Amino acid sequence: MWLVRHLEITRQLIIEDLRVVNTLCLPVFPPSWEVSHLFVRLYHECLARHLEDVINNGLEGNEYVALLSWVLQTYPGRELLAHPDLRINQSNLGPLLKPEVVDQLLEAYMAKMTSNYSDWMQRAIETETRDWLRNIEPEGQDAEGHYTTEGLILFFQIVEENLQVSQTISTDLMLRSLSLGFQQIIQYGVLYRNAIVEFKTKHFEDRSQVMYFTYYMIAIINNCLHVTELALNMKTRYLKPNSSFAVEIGRIFDHLVQAYQKLRDEASEYLLEEAFLDLEPHFSDLVTRKWLTSSVAVDTICATLDDYFQDYTRLKPNNYTFVIQEARDLLTRKYLHALMNRKMSFKDDIERREGSEKMIREMQQLQELFSSHGYKDLVNSPLEAIASLAEVIRISDVEFLALELHSVIKTFPDMSSDQLINLLFLRGDMNRADIKRKVSEIIPEGTT
Incomplete structure (x- = not known):
């Protein structure tokens, strides 16, 4: 030069x-x-x-x-x-x-850096989205075989280079560059999210077009966690606690972490949406006449999730734990929804007993699935809710039903009167008026 x-x-x-x-x-x-x-x-x-x-x-x-x-x-x-x-x-x-001339140069330098970031981000997003649509697995993997893509890692390398260059000029300029770098990484997250949503929407319009949707969504989730790790490392190395920029950069850093954690959570939803779309027909078969005499629905649900969970091992450990937990919670909601969907009513005490026992067996089967994939906290598992509702179905004496309903409401205080009505409808031994009266005794009108 x-x-x-x-x-x-x-x-x-x-x-x-x-x-x-x-x-x-x-x-x-x-x-x-x-x-x-x-x-x-x-x-x-x-x-x-x-x-x-x-x-x-x-x-x-x-x-x-x-x-x-x-x-x-x-x-x-x-x-x-x-x-x-x-x-x-x-x-x-x-x-x-003159100080004002130096200030003008510094501002021009920062403006040029901002412009360079903007240009790079647009190109990086375009490159990444093209990669997502290719019919090949993600090429990026860490030493443990967890999928990643290189866009965000390259971004941090660029920020690192700018910090090192700025440090040759002054510490204040380096800290201004750190602040700008974090802000631009946040902005990249906005572009990244828009691209992810578009990718997800395109995929679910025709799932045959994107062969490796699951793998790239896994890479995206891992990238989001990696961003927070890289940002913390960078902040620790360059920002001293007594720096005049400490409060400002600390605030921006917190915003960055929150943004990418939220994006990680959203991407995890899209990942599970793929699996649960495959399961939807089998959820529709739960708590039906067909379900009473067949184990196919839950067997298929477990086999399908087990297959997807094998793919999820490409997630980093923290992400894997989070996704498996989210899958467990979503599965619980799907099962409980089936119980309260009025698709059938039991005919007599024998069916109620058989139905409640089947619910317990299926709850245990689902718990074993999640336990086999590293989630062993069965005591606090939301799947236990199935057992509580099964007990409501099992009770043969309607007079003792109120005690069990009070226990259910105490355990699940956010349960609505409509949900309770639908659950009692499943029993099949009470008319509509009796059900509403019983529920009003448990949940007075106007309290939900």
């Missing part, structure tokens, strides 16, 4: 000239003339005018960095004014460039 060469030649010439002044002029002029200081001031003023001309002619790209680094670091440092051979007193010189 011409400016770097020009500034280096200028530095060398000034040092050589001032050495000549100290060697040849000082011995022949009276000390009171301060010949050395006179020449230093002359060079200082001429150089200031020259650099202003360079600035007025316009700077491009890295020329801002080269000039700022030279003016703020090289010129006053040991490579020039503080060179041990020159013994220059800088206290009366003043700044090489």
